[in-house]
Amino acid sequence: MWWHRLIFGLWYRPVDVMDEARDRSAWSAAVLLSLISGGVGVVSADAFHTQWAVDHDAALQLVGLAEAGVLAASLALGTVTHAIARTLGGNGRFAPTASLFIVLFWVTDLPRLAIAAWLPADATFVQAATWTTWGFGYVLAVLLIRGQHHLSTWKSAATVSVQMLAALALLKLGPMR
Numbered sequence: 001m002w003w004h005r006l007i008f009g010l011w012y013r014p015v016d017v018m019d020e021a022r023d024r025s026a027w028s029a030a031v032l033l034s035l036i037s038g039g040v041g042v043v044s045a046d047a048f049h050t051q052w053a054v055d056h057d058a059a060l061q062l063v064g065l066a067e068a069g070v071l072a073a074s075l076a077l078g079t080v081t082h083a084i085a086r087t088l089g090g091n092g093r094f095a096p097t098a099s100l101f102i103v104l105f106w107v108t109d110l111p112r113l114a115i116a117a118w119l120p121a122d123a124t125f126v127q128a129a130t131w132t133t134w135g136f137g138y139v140l141a142v143l144l145i146r147g148q149h150h151l152s153t154w155k156s157a158a159t160v161s162v163q164m165l166a167a168l169a170l171l172k173l174g175p176m177r
Contacts, residue, residue: 025095030078030102031071037106037113038070039063044117077167078102081145084159090149097148104144105167108137138164 042048042063052059078098085092112126112133119126138160146156 025099026103027095027099030074030099030106033103033106033110034071034074035067037110038067040110040113040117041070042066044113074102074105077105077163080166081141081159081163084162085145085149085151085156088149088151088155088159090145090151090155090159092145092148092150097145100144100148101141101163104140105137108133108140134164 048059048062051062075098078101079094081101082092082094082097085097112129115129116126141160141163142153142156145151145159146153149156151159
């Protein structure tokens with residue numbers, strides 16, 4: 001029955017798709033999301049608006065430097081995530097782990113950046129969005145590291161905890177109370 005294979009075959013394919021995704025990197029998406037998130041973060045900063053009012057060229061140079069910094073910091077976070085997971089006994093490959101961690105990190109933080117661009121940083125809604133996206137990103141990153149490196153949930157949580165604290169310190173992601 002061809003229709004049975006068509007319908008029910010899709011239910012069995014996700015395992016193959018996940019195994020395939022475990023072996024592929026997503027560098028183009030990682031770079032694109034890093035640049036978009038860095039741009040949104042810089043353009044929403046008061047320092048950018050002040051500089052834009054004074055000198056457009058200097059403001060654009062500020063954006064370029066910030067974009068390069070966000071891209072380098074993202075790559076560093078992805079690299080360290082992979083290194084910590086390997087240290088704890090993981091067996092995943094570098095490119096998929098680092099690039100997917102960067103994608104996941106910025107996809108979960110982009111809504112907060114967009115909200116913070118329009119509302120004051122100390123607004124309750126921005127604070128709620130910050131903690132919600134931070135928690136959601138943490139859970140997804142634990143699942144990613146657990147699947148990529150075949151680690152236990154506790155070891156994956158330890159890996160991601162170190163990275164989320166490093167991201168908070170390095171990139172100063174959002175005002176948190």
